[in-house]
Amino acid sequence: MTAAAILEGPVTAGVSIRPLLEIDGVSHVYRSALGTETTALDGVSLSVARGEFVCLLGPSGCGKTTLLNMIAGFVTPSSGRITVDGETVRGPSPSRGVVFQDYSLFPWLTAGQNVAFGPRMAGQGPAARRQTARELLALVGLPDAADRYPAELSGGMKQRVAIARALATDPAVLLMDEPFAALDAMTRAALQRQLLAIHEARSKTVLFVTHNIAEAITLGDRVVVLSPHPGRVAADVTVDLPRPRRRTAPGFNALYAHLADAIGAETTE
Ligand SMILES: Nc1ncnc2c1ncn2[C@@H]1O[C@H](COP(=O)(O)OP(=O)(O)OP(=O)(O)O)[C@@H](O)[C@H]1O
Numbered sequence: 001m002t003a004a005a006i007l008e009g010p011v012t013a014g015v016s017i018r019p020l021l022e023i024d025g026v027s028h029v030y031r032s033a034l035g036t037e038t039t040a041l042d043g044v045s046l047s048v049a050r051g052e053f054v055c056l057l058g059p060s061g062c063g064k065t066t067l068l069n070m071i072a073g074f075v076t077p078s079s080g081r082i083t084v085d086g087e088t089v090r091g092p093s094p095s096r097g098v099v100f101q102d103y104s105l106f107p108w109l110t111a112g113q114n115v116a117f118g119p120r121m122a123g124q125g126p127a128a129r130r131q132t133a134r135e136l137l138a139l140v141g142l143p144d145a146a147d148r149y150p151a152e153l154s155g156g157m158k159q160r161v162a163i164a165r166a167l168a169t170d171p172a173v174l175l176m177d178e179p180f181a182a183l184d185a186m187t188r189a190a191l192q193r194q195l196l197a198i199h200e201a202r203s204k205t206v207l208f209v210t211h212n213i214a215e216a217i218t219l220g221d222r223v224v225v226l227s228p229h230p231g232r233v234a235a236d237v238t239v240d241l242p243r244p245r246r247r248t249a250p251g252f253n254a255l256y257a258h259l260a261d262a263i264g265a266e267t268t269e
Contacts, residue, residue, distance in 0.1 A: 018086065019047035020205050021071065021173055026080030027230075028066050040066040042230035043080070048173075053199055053206045055220035057213065059263055063231025064209040068177050071207065072098045085172055094118055097166030101178040103158040105150040111137060111161045112146030118169040129168075136164035139201075141194060156187035163195065173205045180215070192218055196243065213259050217252060218245050225262040235262040 023046040030038045041063040048054050056064050069075040071082055073092040082089040084096060097118075105114045115133040116124075124132070137146055140160035150158055159179055166174055180188040196219065199206055210216050216223045220239050227234035237259065241251050 020050040020052075020085055021046075021048040021207070022081075022083045023047070023067070023071070024081045024083075026067070026070065026077045026082060028063070028070065028075065029078045039230035042232055044226075044231065044233055045080075046224060046233065046236075048205060048207060050172075050205055051203045053196075053208065053219060053221045055216035055223045056207060056209045056226060057211065057216045057223050057259060057263060058226035058231070058234075059211060059228055062226040062228035064211075064226060065177055066231070067226075068098075068175050068207065068209050071173070072096055072175050094122055094169035095172045097169060097171035097174045099159070099162050099166045099174070099176045099179045101181050103150070103155070103162050105158055105161055105165070107150050110147050110149055111142065111153065111164075114150070114161055115164045115168050117165065122169060132168055133164070136167055137161070139167070139198060140164045154187075156183055156191060159183065159191060160194070163191075163198070167198070167202070167204075171204075173207060176206065176208045178209055178211070181210070181212070188215075193244070195219070213256055213263070214247060216259065217241070217255055223259060225259060227262075227264070235259070237262075 023044055026041060026044045027039065028041045030040055044067060056067065058064050066075060070077050071084070071089060073089050073096065106117065109117065112130065112133040115136050116129040119129040119132050133146060137143060140163050142157060142160050142164070145153065145157065145161065150161070153161065162179070180191050183191065192215065198204065208219055217239055223237045223239060224233060225235040225237070226232065237255070239255065241249060241255070245252060247253075
């Protein structure tokens with residue numbers, strides 16, 4: 001074993017199993033213009049393995065978005081350290097794809113151009129990035145939407161384009177902030193299924209923020225619960241129910257009750 005491999009941690013059959021994402025004692029304090037301080041997160045530590053699908057669950061104000069924004073590199077931790085693939089996060093990077101709740105597509109670009117935006121910034125040529133956009137739009141179930149503008153798409157279609165756009169730079173980790181919260185129940189269920197299929201097909205590491213307990217159980221290999229004021233890890237639960245996970249499946253309700261208890265909710269849905 002090389003010195004580098006030893007530093008990276010345990011090795012199985014020559015493959016390092018160092019976590020892809022490491023959040024180490026991270027805190028964040030917001031300071032207002034008037035000097036008021038809000039401690040959004042306090043001493044949060046979390047490791048996410050390569051290929052793992054982790055849901056961050058918690059009530060409003062527990063710091064889920066702040067944590068995701070710090071991993072994305074949009075917000076700097078007040079203390080602690082975040083590393084992705086061993087590199088300290090110091091700002092946004094194409095290796096971290098982000099999907100927001102409000103779609104945030106460029107309205108002046110077509111769906112295809114939105115998906116091709118990251119590759120274009122990375123210097124990919126026109127033919128290659130058109131091909132990337134075509135492939136990814138097909139992957140999210142929109143093979144014929146390349147020339148349509150966001151205003152011509154439904155909410156569910158926009159979010160599919162946003163997922164394709166986030167995948168276009170082949171990020172190491174996909175960061176998703178309540179991406180399906182604004183969608184109706186049927187569209188939401190369809191996108192959940194599609195996201196799981198993409199997760200499986202592309203072996204993507206996913207960190208998915210939600211305040212919806214059923215969604216967290218449906219999607220996650222693990223559910224990490226944050227408690228509010230200040231945000232701290234209150235529970236870290238492995239979901240070992242077989243997929244696809246239906247609410248009527250044995251074990252679903254017991255896990256639901258356990259997580260509801262952990263976030264201090266009667267029910268949130
Ligand atoms: N820009 C900001 N300035 C000051 N305080 C902020 C700012 N952004 C968030 N906060 C505060 O930090 C805490 C965590 O907010 P955050 O948005 O990260 O929580 P959340 O769990 O994502 O909430 P929600 O589910 O409602 O989106 C809250 O108390 C919030 O009021």
